Amino acid sequence: MRLLVVEDEGDLLDSIAQFLRESGYAVDTALDGKEGWIKATSWDYDALVLDWMLPGLDGIELLRRLRETKKTPVILLTARDAVDDRIHGLDRGADDYLVKPFSLSELAARIRALIRRAAGQADSTLQLGSITIDLAAKSVSDAGVTIPLTAREYALVELLALNRGKLVTRSMIYDHIFDEEDDSLSNLVEVHVSHIRKKLGREFIETRRGQGYILNE
Amino acid sequence: MSNWLRSLRLRLQVWHALILMLVIVGFGLVLYRQMVRARWADIDGQLLAAGRILEGALRAVPRAVLDSLAKDIGAPRRPLPPPPPRPRDGGQPLPPRGEPSDRGRPGGGFFPPGPRPLEWERVPEDAPQRGDWERLLALPRSLPETLARGEDEPAYFIIWRRDGSILRQVNSPLKNRERPAPSDLPPGRPPLSSRQQGPYHEVFLRGPEDSLICVGRSVRREQARFMHLALQLTLAGAVIFAGGLLGGWWLSVRAIAPIKRMSETAAKINATNLSQRMDLSGVDLELEQLGVVLNTMLERLDSAFAAQQRFTADASHELRTPLAVMLSTIELGLAKPRTPEEYRDQLFKCQRAAVRMRGLIDSLLTLARVDHTPAQLLREVVRLDAVAEECIDALEPLAQERQVRLTTRLDAVAVAGDAGQLGQVVTNLVANAIEYSHPQGEVTIELRAVAGSAELAVTDTGIGIPEPALPHLFERFFRVDAARSRSRGGSGLGLAICHRIVTAHGGTVEAKSTVGRGSTFTVRLPAVSPEATSQATAPA
16 A cells, blocks of 8 residues: 655654555655645555645645545644644544654554545455455464565555455556655566465466456455 | 622612702702792782881871870870860860860860860770771771781781880780880881781881881781692602602613623633623713723733634644654664664654754743743843854854854943843844855844944845745744754744843844845844943842
């Protein structure tokens, strides 16, 4: 899943981005509102982490404009904790609200919840045949046996699972698994898919030639 | 009980009632008195007219009678001896004894010969008045009744001779009254004086030959009428009084109502509800003034509270941000084993954040101190040039680091104030100038005495300040370019602190700027003579 974090405190932005990457997300960053707006409208992010006070374009204003066209889940970060501010932010279109200073783990958990909800997934665990995907723990097990997957592999499995029954094109996979910082050569989707098939079984992922992949229910 | 006494409405009522009562009573008394006096004057006039008739009649009496009036002094009255028989007349019957006769006695005796004087005796009061007196004092028979019309008794008159004996009295209620001595007569212009004698009203005139005429009449009925009038006036007064009270009460309710409304509105106002304002529609002029004053005060309170809330929110925001940086960095560092380089990097980030927090807390404390102790402001004589020089020296390293040249032109000027705080102002302004200058830029600090003021100007050749930002420069937490100043550790309070200190010292600070060329900050403070003795105010 790909996230966008917009925060003008450079050090804080670095910490958040690194933590989320280490949690398995692809993370794009922006230091001001304008840059954030450009990126938010260029890609389909799975979730947006937005600071309220931003130079250039105010976080709330960015959100308002974004909501005219997109339904991206947004979690608002701010140091303002007055109840009125929280109400204001939520009413403006934010899906969640975190007051600084916050715990990075909590941020990650809330992002997980947002993505889950956006995919219509109520529960933290997905059951596909004998395969259990634990979205919270980011782990996959087959008949109770945990299957080790790389971060990329898990991300791909999660993406396909959250969109199960729907066709996931290659470009979608590119957009959601990799972020702008990625420059590794091991980003060939086919490679990841074949690794997954090796670990979870051939029938796990179905290929639609020339179109993409699909995970059957 | 004392609460009652303090009620404005009650006091108004009481005063109003008292004054109204006084006015009504006064008016009633005056009215009554005037009516009574007019009636007496009326009656006096009538009595006087009758008296004058009597007086005229007396004067018209023949001389001889008048003379006998005059001569009638203290002579005891006694029956006249019968005249001796006159032989020559032979056989004429003599008048019976005791009867008045108009035939004078011939010969000697009291009276000289001549026209026969009339002789008379004190007339018994119930003796029928006859003959000459009737003619002489011809009064219309009906006059007594006419004079005393409306009364039960007829009018009366009494005429006293000079010696005090009664010449004639008619209908007198008190028989054989003593002639009143002159001092007993009521005062008044002679020949008239009138008085009330019990239920009778009398008029006195002086008659010829020092006789005294008294004409009087009963005024019982009149008095009864006056009583009745008084009663009517009292009743009317009471009714008017009651009406006035009611009217006054109604008026006071109406007048007090807006005051009550205002105090109700005021009662609803508390710290969390300062948005209420007095309703000034249709309110009287005097009350409106009060209402306007109250509303203005509320406005100021409201904005003061709002400003304080904003400040608190801003301050907490400013403190939370570096704290968030520290906590996130630490959490990240502890999430999994890291390389020493990563740890170092994270520690540096924490340090930067902590330094920022320290700077912010220092600024907040300074601001709080300046805010709370204007009364305790040290008022020493401070050589501003010495203070400035010291601060500038301390900033040399920073200037060198930024490759900015510092130029100073300091005149010897003294001000009254706190050297420490003034130094802070200089440091703030010069440090800002250095920060915002381009490399190879120049910062100029000038201090001059201008028309009784010390003028300190700090000029930089830096990026300048955009026009819209100029009015807000000295607001707390205001930053022209948030990202830039924050990365330098600026809290947005530096200029606010300068402004506060300068204002507390009775001076002004202003900024002028051209974007891209530079800015000038000018501080003006009242100058003092350097030789003046320093006074430190004792803490309040």
